[in-house]
Amino acid sequence: MPIDVAVATGAEPRKGEISWTHKDVILYHLGVGAGTPATGADELRYTYEKNLQVLPTFCTVAGTKVGGSMATLPGIDINLRAVLHGGQEVIIHNPLPAKAKNIQATSRVADVWDKGKAAVIVLESSATLEDGTPLYDSRAEIFVRGEGGFGGDRGPTTKIDVPERDADHTIEVKTTEDQALLYRLSGDWNPLHADPDFAKAAGFDTPILHGLCSYGLTLKAVVDTVLGGDVTRVTRYRTKFAGIFFPGETMRIRVWDEDGKLYVQTSSVERDDAVVLSDTVVEYTK
Numbered sequence: 001m002p003i004d005v006a007v008a009t010g011a012e013p014r015k016g017e018i019s020w021t022h023k024d025v026i027l028y029h030l031g032v033g034a035g036t037p038a039t040g041a042d043e044l045r046y047t048y049e050k051n052l053q054v055l056p057t058f059c060t061v062a063g064t065k066v067g068g069s070m071a072t073l074p075g076i077d078i079n080l081r082a083v084l085h086g087g088q089e090v091i092i093h094n095p096l097p098a099k100a101k102n103i104q105a106t107s108r109v110a111d112v113w114d115k116g117k118a119a120v121i122v123l124e125s126s127a128t129l130e131d132g133t134p135l136y137d138s139r140a141e142i143f144v145r146g147e148g149g150f151g152g153d154r155g156p157t158t159k160i161d162v163p164e165r166d167a168d169h170t171i172e173v174k175t176t177e178d179q180a181l182l183y184r185l186s187g188d189w190n191p192l193h194a195d196p197d198f199a200k201a202a203g204f205d206t207p208i209l210h211g212l213c214s215y216g217l218t219l220k221a222v223v224d225t226v227l228g229g230d231v232t233r234v235t236r237y238r239t240k241f242a243g244i245f246f247p248g249e250t251m252r253i254r255v256w257d258e259d260g261k262l263y264v265q266t267s268s269v270e271r272d273d274a275v276v277l278s279d280t281v282v283e284y285t286k
Contacts, residue, residue, distance in 0.1 A: 008109040009075040009111060021099050023263075025052060042224060057215055060138060061094075073109060073121075076109070089237070091236050092235055094134065103209070104130065104131070114151065114155075117148050122153060124139050125139075159279060162254070171225050173184070174251075177239075180213065183213040193208060209244075221251075234283075235279070239278070241277065242279075245276045263281055264277070
């Protein structure tokens with residue numbers, strides 16, 4: 001079987017040190033749509049090293065070298081064409097610094113769920129500062145088509161419905177046709193997001209945008225519009241990748257402020273509000 005659950009979940013966590021500079025942070029921010037207008041003060045806080053702030057979603061690319069690629073994980077032998085990102089959560093314990101070194105990171109396969117026609121590989125990672133101060137925890141759900149049916153646990157079913165009223169905020173973000181090409185420079189080299197032939201073999205007309213890029217784009221829009229541009233207010237952010245998004249399309253981001261949390265839904269304007277991110281919640285400090 002391509003996925004050996006016992007081997008995958010029983011493997012020792014991968015550990016290592018990670019570091020980044022303001023260049024890594026700025027490149028990531030450009031990949032999730034920062035920089036328009038180029039000289040706007042609200043954008044310079046993401047793109048200029050002076051007083052640079054860091055989107056919490058940067059942690060999804062900061063620790064990838066420790067986690068390794070899917071192809072190198074013990075007990076997992078799968079076709080990348082069958083892989084899609086199913087869900088993502090980050091918990092931020094302390095604001096991410098604009099530059100860092102000797103960050104202690106760990107990564108492991110926490111679970112493998114059997115969804116029948118597919119398997120879901122749950123990857124957990126965490127990072128602390130050199131002195132042990134917790135920085136973030138991250139949890140990714142990787143959807144692998146054709147690898148289910150092995151008799152395993154289906155995993156939890158979580159559904160978060162948005163309030164039955166008009167959104168408190170509606171934000172539209174126009175992406176560029178090279179959005180995926182720029183975003184992949186932060187470390188996600190899956191050819192699904194660049195190679196037309198690879199994308200067609202995977203069942204898509206053209207390369208699609210990374211789910212984590214949509215994830216970052218959405219949080220930036222929410223922070224800028226609802227949280228006063230203060231990234232340090234975000235404490236937790238989770239979503240499900242409910243549909244695809246093509247570079248060049250316009251994201252419509254609806255936000256409901258309810259019970260001290262922000263409920264969010266992201267869709268494609270050009271495809272009749274086809275849902276891209278669902279079950280999305282941003283938790284924040286007042």
